[in-house]
Amino acid sequence: MDAPKKRIFSGIKPSGNLTLGSYIGAIKNWVALQDEYDCLYCVVDMHAITVRQDPALLRRRTLEQLAQYIACGLDPERNIMYIQSHVPAHAELSWVLGCYTMFGELSRMTQFKDKSRKNADNINAGLFTYPVLMAADILLYQADLVPVGEDQKQHVEIARDIANRFNNVYSQTFTLPEPFIPKTGARVMSLADPMSKMSKSEQDGDGCICLLDKPDDIMRAFKRAVTDSETCVRFDKENKPGVSNLMTIYSAATGKSFEDIENEFAGRGYGDFKAAVGESVVELLRPVREKTEDLLKNKDYLEQIYTEGARRAAFLASKTLDKVYRKVGFVKQPRI
Ligand code: TRP
DSSP states (O other): OOOOOOEEEEEEOTTSOOBHHHIIIIIHHHHHHTTTSEEEEEEOHHHHTTSOOOHHHHHHHHHHHHHHHHHTTOOTTTSEEEEGGGOTHHHHHHHHHHTTSOHHHHHTOHHHHHHHHHTTTOOOHHHHHHHHHHHHHHHHTTOSEEEOOGGGHHHHHHHHHHHHHHHHHHSSOSOOOEEEOOTTOOOOBOSSOTTSBOOGGGTTSTTOOBTTOOHHHHHHHHHTOOOOSSOOOOOOTTTOHHHHHHHHHHHHHHOOOHHHHHHHTTTOOHHHHHHHHHHHHHHHHHHHHHHHHHHHHOHHHHHHHHHHHHHHHHHHHHHHHHHHHHHHTOOOOOOO
16 A cells, blocks of 8 residues: 655745746745645735735735636645634644744744834734634644745744654654655746745736736736846756746746856846846746636535535544643543
């Protein structure tokens, strides 16, 4: 018999539109993992409300994001795809885990410090306990691996620390998760400021491409992309961050190596190069946009997907939560 597949959990907050960065840096990898692993891919709406959201917009983006997961190639049959707030066990486990997480360790989280600086008028307790909810997401499903970007590694590590602490007090309960940062997980930088990440939260400017952007807008953003004063297409992250970022994107969109790209554009100006990158992205995103638009016309189908996803997730989650409640000493829940 085959060894059981390892389990993967990951999620993205619906706090902004998905970007080319989310696609190349995260979802494309999720798609590659779906055969080899047993995967749960969640739309983490509960995490999104740690910063103020417009309710109608949050609702729309949550559904859009689920549709985009599917449009990017994630198969709702092979993966469990659902919306976090539909499975109450996340909040329930989060409370318990919060009692095994220290104030000091939460205070040291880089994302908390960053976000408190950026949202100085709303440093709410949810922002502080964000890593506990994320630990609950991961530990509920006994995930082995958590595909995340570098910036989320610290959150997976604290989940591991919490799991370890709980296991030591009560005997083996949680699988210790590991961050899984795929080698091909290219980090896409802003087109306007190639020193900072292409970000959903700063997506008003020209620096960010969203998955649903129209071809003309995509071409315009690439034509305006910041480069440097040389004219040579060469990969050099330190000295040529803009050009290197465009090469990363072009490589992800076309499968060409950096060497191929350098040869292709040898002796040609940045104008040609930027237009070619723009076109490759237009073609990369065209099917994703079209499929998303189709899916969004079919709300019944989407509802069916997230209902089935929540049902399957809730089943797995209840096994862990029952165990946890028993271990901490809660009286067995009556049927109500
Ligand atoms: N914190 C993650 C982010 O900001 C999103 C997230 C929430 C997540 N829960 C998760 C990622 C569980 C991986 C696993 O991107």
